[in-house]
Amino acid sequence: MKPGGATEPPSGTANPDRAPDLPDLERIPIEEHIVEIVSDSGEGAQKAGQSFGTLSAKMGNGVWTVEIIPAEIQPPQRSRAGASGIRIRLGSGKVTNMGDTADLVVAFNEQVLYSRIEQGALRQGTLVLLENKWATSNMPEIREAWVRARADFERAGLDVREVPMETECLKLTDNPFRGKNMWVLGLLCHLYQRDLEKAEDQIRTIFRRKGDQVIDLNLKLLRAGTTWARTHLGFYYDLPTRMSDQPLVVMNGNEAVGLGAMASGMEVCSMYPITPATSVSHYLSEVFRDAGGVVHQAEDEIAAIGFAIGCSYAGKTAFTVTSGPGLALKDEFIGLAVMAEVPLVVVVVQRGGPSTGLPTKVEQSDLLSALYAQPGDPPKIILAPATIEECFHFMITARQLAELTRGPVIVLTDANLATGVQPYPRPQFKREWLAPPIDQSPWKPGVPAYDWDPETGFSQRPIPGQKDGMYVLTGLAHDEGSHVAYDPETHERGCNRRSRKVAAFQSTLKSPKVHGEGAGDLLLVGWGSTMGAIEEAVDKARKRGARVSSLHLRILSPFEPGLREIFGGFKKVMTIELNYSDSLADPYITPGNRRYAQLAWLLRAKTLVDVDCFSVVHGHPLQPAMILEVIEGELARLHGQPGRRLETAAPLATGKDPSCLA
Amino acid sequence: MKPGGATEPPSGTANPDRAPDLPDLERIPIEEHIVEIVSDSGEGAQKAGQSFGTLSAKMGNGVWTVEIIPAEIQPPQRSRAGASGIRIRLGSGKVTNMGDTADLVVAFNEQVLYSRIEQGALRQGTLVLLENKWATSNMPEIREAWVRARADFERAGLDVREVPMETECLKLTDNPFRGKNMWVLGLLCHLYQRDLEKAEDQIRTIFRRKGDQVIDLNLKLLRAGTTWARTHLGFYYDLPTRMSDQPLVVMNGNEAVGLGAMASGMEVCSMYPITPATSVSHYLSEVFRDAGGVVHQAEDEIAAIGFAIGCSYAGKTAFTVTSGPGLALKDEFIGLAVMAEVPLVVVVVQRGGPSTGLPTKVEQSDLLSALYAQPGDPPKIILAPATIEECFHFMITARQLAELTRGPVIVLTDANLATGVQPYPRPQFKREWLAPPIDQSPWKPGVPAYDWDPETGFSQRPIPGQKDGMYVLTGLAHDEGSHVAYDPETHERGCNRRSRKVAAFQSTLKSPKVHGEGAGDLLLVGWGSTMGAIEEAVDKARKRGARVSSLHLRILSPFEPGLREIFGGFKKVMTIELNYSDSLADPYITPGNRRYAQLAWLLRAKTLVDVDCFSVVHGHPLQPAMILEVIEGELARLHGQPGRRLETAAPLATGKDPSCLA
C-alpha cells in the first residue's frame, strides 16, 4: 500500500510558441530564476506574486512560491520587521522548493530590502528593482535613510536599479498604494515575457467582485508596467516553458488539504482558529456547504475534536485541523479515539515551537508529540505529505485508513506546505474516494461491537441507527462487547488488538524508494515539506560526483519496512529536519546525552543504526545550498578531511555586520 | 548529583521482647507471610489491614501493603467484582513489594474469595479463614452458593477454616457490619502475636473523633477476636521482628508525596480530582493550611496547572498532581513552563491507559507522554521514585531542580506507590529543604530577565516585586530580555539555552548502580514502583546461580550517564515494565515493526543496544514470581534451550476453568 495517488513529475512537450524576438533588447537565457517582491504590509506584493506564479504555471513553468510574512498584523511602514511579500521560484522544469538566493527582487522601499538581506535571501549580484520615490521624499530622515541604504547596497554587491513606480502609477491613479502591485506585475510580465492576455485574464478573475472600474484600472496599470519595462530596462529573460500534457492545478497546501477533504467524502471540518492551520477552514468555509459539507468553528480545540468524534461515531467520519498548541489540547480525545476505535482525521499544520513559539514560521517539531502525546501510548497512524499534491491525496488516504483501522490518522503538514504554491497534475476524481453512505442495515445479532479479527484486530463498527447494533462506547478498558472490564485478560487483549491493527496495516506497506543510488557514502533521510530541497541538494552533489542519496518518509507511524536494510547500504545515515537537536560542539553535549532531531531519534530506536542528524529551527524552509554544504562537510569528514559543521548557510553579508548595514 | 536522600535499608537489632511461648498451641516459625483481608466494600477490611500493617511495622517487621479496590463505588454485595480489601506482606527483614501468592486470607464471604482466586492471588494450601454465617443464611440461594463454593475451594486445594465472625461479634454489637473488621484485627493479633497494647493504641487513634463509646466497643471486639483465635485456632505464627535503630514512619506513597511537598517548602498544591492522584490533595487538605500552605481545587486540569504556574511566576514555586487523562490536558502549559522558564513540579500518579483506561489500576504507561507530549519537544526533567521513601525525598529534589533549572520537573509515580504502605526511616528535617523566602531585593539594572549563562543555560529569574526586574514573560520565541523575536538566531539561541540546562544538569549525575554483579548474562532494567519485585526476583535467581543483575533508573530525562557501558557487560539487556509491548509471537509482529515497552524504546535510541523488553498491562503490581520466570526463560534461551515466554504467571486455577469455579 502506498498512500495517496501522488504522481511522477508530469512529462510534457516544449512550448512551440516562444516569445517573439525583441531585437532591440538583450535576451538573457535562463533555466530557472528566483524572484521576490517585497513591500510594506498592505501594498499587495503577495497578490502580485501569486498572480505572477499562477501565470507562470499556466505558461508551463515549474513554480514554487513562499510567502514572506511580517510578524505583526499591521507593522509600521518602512520597517525591517514589517517586510511583507513573496518569493516565486520559476523553472523550465519542475520546481520543488524555495531555492537559495534570489536572482531578482522588486522592492517597494529600501527598508524592506534590508530585511531580506538580513534573512540571507540575496547574494552578490542579485538584481534589485527599487522604488525610488523615497529619494525625493519631503521628509529629510527618509531621504537620508535612502542615501545610506543605496550606499549599503552598493557595498554589499547588489545590482540596484531605481524604478519610478509611484511616479508612473500616479499617471493612472490617485492611490498608487493600492495599484502599484499590478504595475509591478506588468513589469515582470515583460521581463519574463509572460503572455499578456493570460495576465489580463488573471486580473479579471482577481478583481471579479470589485466591478469593472477597478478591473479597468488594474488592466491599465498592468500594461503600463509592461510598457515601462520594455522601454527602460533594456533586457528580458528567456525562460523556456514546457506545457504539460496533463492538465495542472496550482494552489497552496492548505487549499489542497481542504480540497482533499472534500474529495475524501468527509463532510465535517471541526476546528478552532490557529495559525497556520486556519486557512484550511477559510477555504472550506467558502465552498464546503455547496459540496454537502460543513465547517464547525468550535469554542476551543477540545470541543472541536470532540465534535468531530461525535460526527465520526454517528457514521460521518470527520476531521479536525490545528497546529501545535491546539494539538496539545486534543490529546485526551485522540487517546479516546484510539481506545474506543473511532475513525478520525487530525491535520496538524506544524509551526515553530515549543509553546506559542513562532506562529507563522515553519518547523517540523511536532512529530514526537503527534506520536506519543497521549498517555498510555495508544497506537495510531501518522502520515506526512511531502508536496502540495500529496496534501490533497493524503487526505483521501487518511479518511480511508481511519475507517479501515477504525481509529485516528494524523496528517502532519507544516507552514511551508500550508502557504507554498505549486502546480501539480489535476486530480481525476474517483467516485470511490467518497465515503460510502452510512450503513443503516440491521446489525447481525450476536456480533459484538468490537468483533476483532484475531489476526488483524480489524472490526466493523455499528453506526447509531443500525438495529441490534446498540453498544455503549467507552474509553475505559472494555471487552469485545464494549462492556467495561478491568480484569487483566480483557485489558491485555484490547491493547493487543488495537496495536495489531497498526501492525497489520504496516505489513501491507512497501519499502520506500531511495532517491539516487541504493548504496553509497551518505544517506540523507527526510520527511514532510523538505523533500524538494533535500533532493535538489542531493542531485547537485551527485552531479559533482558525491556518493550521496536520500530517502523521504511519508508514513511515520508505523514506519515503512526495510529501513534498516536500506541504511545498511551507506557508510553514514543522517536525517535532515526542521526541529531542534543539540550540537556536539556545544558545552556539556556528548554523544551520550545529545538530544537528537525527532525522526533521527525514532530511527535510532527502530533500526539501532547510529543515525546522525542535521537540524535547524531557523523558522524558514530548508534551502538546497544549506543541505549541499552539509553533504560536503559530511563527505569530507567521511573521507578523513576535517570538514566543518554548518549551523546556517550565510549568503551575502547578514545583518550582523553593522558597518555594512547599520 | 543523586536525587533525594533515599537511604539504605535500616540496620537494626533483633527484638529481645519475643512473644511468650504458648505451650498449648502449635508454633509455626515463618520468615515472611502474605496476608489478605477481603470483604464487601464498606466492611472495613482495608482499615483492619492498614492497622495490622502499621502495627507490624511498629513491632519491627518489614511491611508492604496493597489495596484491593473494587471497580465500583458501591458494588453489589457478595459479588466477585465487588471484592474490596487489602494485602499485607510482612517479613522479618525489609519488604519491598506485594510478593506472589497469599499465605493467609481472611474472607468475609465466599464470593469475594472467588475474585482473589481469579486474580491468581492464592495458591494450593493457602490458609483461608472464612466467615461462615452464609452457611445458615435464610436465603436458599445464598446457602447453595456457599455449598458450591466450599466444594470449589476444596477442589482448588485451599485450606479453608470456617470462622463464626458474625456470631461472635453479635455478642458485643448489634451491627457487626461495622465491627467485624476490628474483631478480625484481634484475630490476626493473636495469629502473629502482635503486641495487644500497641493494637489498642492504634484503635484509639483511628476512632479518636468518634467518641469513647465507639472506641470501647472496638477495643472489646479486638480483644474478643484475639481470645477467640487463641481458643479456637490451635496455632500461631512466630515471625521474628527486628526493631530498627532508626525511627521509622509508615505511610502510603501519596501521603509521602504530600509530606514531601510540605518539606520541600512549596506552599501551593493546585489540582483537579482524579484517581489515583487525588489522595495526595486529600492528605494535604487536612494539614497544609496549618503548615503555611494551601490546596487549590481548580475548575479543571488546565486551570490547575495555570494556577500553579501563576504561583511559581510570582515566586512561590507550586506543584500540580494528576494522572494520565489530566496530564493530557496539562501539556500546553507544561510547554509554556519550559519555553518561558517557570519552575514547576508536576506529579503524575500513573494508572492504566490509554484514555480513561483502568482508573484504579497500576501501569507505567505515561513515560513517553510525559517526555514528548508537548509540541515542539521542549526539554525537561523527569524523575521516577522507586519506593515510598523516594516519593517523599524526590519532591524536595524536584522543587530544587525546578528552581535550579528554571523549568518544570515531572515526578512519575503510580497507583502501586500511591496506595502501597511501607515503613521507612523517618526523614530528618533540614531547614535548607524549605524554599528561600521570595527575593524582593532590587534586580540589577541592565541584567536581562533571561541572563543565560552561555555554558549552562542557567539564569536567575526576576520575581514580581523586584524593582528594575520588570519583564513580560511570553511563550513566543524571545530573546534574553523576553522580547518577542522571530529571527533565526534568537530562536535557535533560546532553544539551545533551554536544552543546555538539561545537559548541564546531566553532567552532574553519576552512573546508576547495578544491583547484583556488573557483568553477566542478563541485565533487567526497570523504573518506578517495580524495583522491589525485580530485585527480589534477581536475588532469588542469583541464589540459584543465575548470572542476572538489574538496574533501576530514577531519572528518565535526562538519562544518567554510563548506560551503554553498563549494558556492554551483559549478553542481553531487557526492560521489565508495566506498559504495552507487542509480543513477537503475535501475527504480523516482526522485530522490525514491534512496538517496544516505553523505557526499552528510549534506551534503544539512546544506546543503540538491542534492548528487549518484557511488559504487561494486567493492572496489578509486578510480582517476583513472574519476573523470575522471565529470567529463567531468557537464560534458558541464551543458553540455547527452547525457553518459553510467559505472558502471565498462573498460580492456582484461574477463573477460566468453569468446571472448577462456576
Next chain:
Amino acid sequence: MFGLMPNCRLDLKKPYYCMADYQGAEARWCPGCGDHAVLATVQRLCRDKQLPPEKTVFVSGIGCSSRFPHYMRTYGFHGLHGRALPVAAGIRMRRPDLHVFVVMGDGDCCSIGTAHWVHTIRYNMKMVVMLFDNEIYGLTKGQTSPTSRAGTRSSTHPSGSVLPGLNPLPITLGVTNVSFVAQTVDWNPAHMMATLDAAYEHPGFAFIRIIQRCPHFAKGLHEELLANPDRTLYLDHKQGITLPDEVARMYKNRARHDPSDLIAALTHAMRTDVIPIGLFFQDRSRTRYDVYGAANINTPPERKEAMLNRELDRFAV
C-alpha cells in the same frame, strides 16, 4: 420487543417497545442514589415516546451519573470527563434522525465542562440534557464540586468549602440563545416525567437540572427539602410543566410563572429561600445550529463531484 400496547390493540406490523427494551446492564449505583430514579423515568419516557432504541443515543462524560448510558439498551457514548456536550453536538450535527440525550454530573458539566455547557446552550441543537446535580464529586469519592454549598465538608475541604455553591441556573439562563431551562428533583417521579416530556418535545436544547441525592457522599443534604414541602416552589403555568392535580397538590407553595419571561425566570432561579421546580424558560423560536448543520446532508455524490471539479477548474492553470 413486540409487546402489548397499553390500549390493548395488537399491531403486529409496528414494533411496540416496552420498558425492558430500554434496560441495559444492571445499574451499579449505591442503594438510595437518586440516579436510579432518573434512569427509571428516562426509560419510561423512551417507552412512552416509543423511541426506537437504535435511533437513540445517550452521551455522557465521566462520573457516577455518567455511567447512565451503560444502563440503557440504546446506543451510548461514555466519553471523557467534561466533554459530553461537544460529542453530542457532533452526533446531532449530521444526524437529525437520532434522538440525543446527554447525562452529566455537576463536576462534569459545571466545572471541567463549563465552556461546552455555555457554548452548547448557545448552539441550541435539539437534545435533552440532564445535569445530575448532587453537589459533590461522586465517582472520585467526595471532593467539593462547584455546586457544593459553602461549608461543605469534603475530602478536599475537610473543614468546609470556602465559596458559595455555584447555582447553574442563572448562568444557563444568561446564555444568549438559551431556549429551555427546567428544574426537577429525583424524588418526584411525576414531576420528573413531566419535565422530561416537555424537554423531549422542545425543539432545541432542553436543559434540565435534576437535584439528585447522593446518600454516599452527601448524606442528608436534601433532608429538609424532602421533609418540608414548603421549601419547594412549584412553578405553575399553562405553558409550563403541568402536573396531575393530585401531585401538584403536594406543593402548597406555588407560583405562577410565565416561561417566556426570562427576567422572571432569572429572579426565580436566584432564589435561595425556596427551590423552584418546573419550567423556568422556554422559547421555541430560537436559532438552531443543528438545522443549519444538517441542511445539506443529502447532497448527492454527483453534486459533490461537480463541486470538486468546479473548484479544480478554479485552480487550473
Next chain:
Amino acid sequence: MFGLMPNCRLDLKKPYYCMADYQGAEARWCPGCGDHAVLATVQRLCRDKQLPPEKTVFVSGIGCSSRFPHYMRTYGFHGLHGRALPVAAGIRMRRPDLHVFVVMGDGDCCSIGTAHWVHTIRYNMKMVVMLFDNEIYGLTKGQTSPTSRAGTRSSTHPSGSVLPGLNPLPITLGVTNVSFVAQTVDWNPAHMMATLDAAYEHPGFAFIRIIQRCPHFAKGLHEELLANPDRTLYLDHKQGITLPDEVARMYKNRARHDPSDLIAALTHAMRTDVIPIGLFFQDRSRTRYDVYGAANINTPPERKEAMLNRELDRFAV
C-alpha cells in the same frame, strides 16, 4: 521616575511615577485600533494610583489585545490563549501585595477561556479584568467570535455567521459570587477612566467589558453607536460610575440604575435596543478566595518544621 507631581509639591523621598514609567515597547496595533486608547487610559490609571511598576502585573492570553503587557513597563505574563485567568489567580493567591490586571480578547475570554471566566468570577479574587470585545478574532485574521453578531461576514463565515452573538454580560452577572460588572467603550476615555478607577478600588474581581473597535477586521461595526449617542444608555447612580457633568451631558439617554440590584442589572445587560455603559453591579461584601488563600502566607519556617514533625510523628511506627 522622579518627576513633578501634578500639584507641584516636590517630594524627593517618595518616588513619583509619571506616565513614561509605565510605557513599555511601542504599541504595534493597527492605526485606529481601540486598544491604543485603553492602553493610554490604563497607564493613566497606574500613574494616578501611583502603582509601583514592580508591584504591578499584567496578565494576558493570546490575541491582539493580549499583547498589552508588552506595552507596559510593569511585570507581565503573556501566556496561553484563553488561560490568562488561572495564571492571574495563581499570582494573586499568595501575593496580596501585587496589583493584578488581566487583559483578554473576546475569543480568549468568552470562547476558549469560558470555563476560567466563569470560575474566576466565582473565586472573586481582587484583580481588574478587562475583556477587549471587538467581536472578532483579530490576531488570527478575522474569524467569527462567539460575540460576533449574527450575520457577521468573517473568514470562517464568508456568507455570514449563523448564531446570535453571545452577550458576555448576563453570563457574568449570572455567576454566583459575582461582585463587580461594568461596561465601557474604547472611544470615551473619561468614562473608561472612571470605570477603571472604580474597578481598581473594588475589593474583589472587577470585570469590565470594553467595547472595542477593530478597524482592520470589523470595520465600521460601531459606527452607529458612535454617530448616534442615543444608542448608548448611560447608567447613572451615586453608587455607580459617575462622570464629570460635561462628559455625562453627552448622553441624553440616561437611566438611574442601582448597582446593588442584580435583577435590574440583568435586565439592562440584556437590552439590545441600546448599549448601556457604566456599573451594572457591585457588591463589596462577597466572599474572597484570595483572602482565604493568603491567610497563612507568613507562616514562619519554625511552624512549618513543627507541623512536619507533628505529621511525621503521626506516621511514626
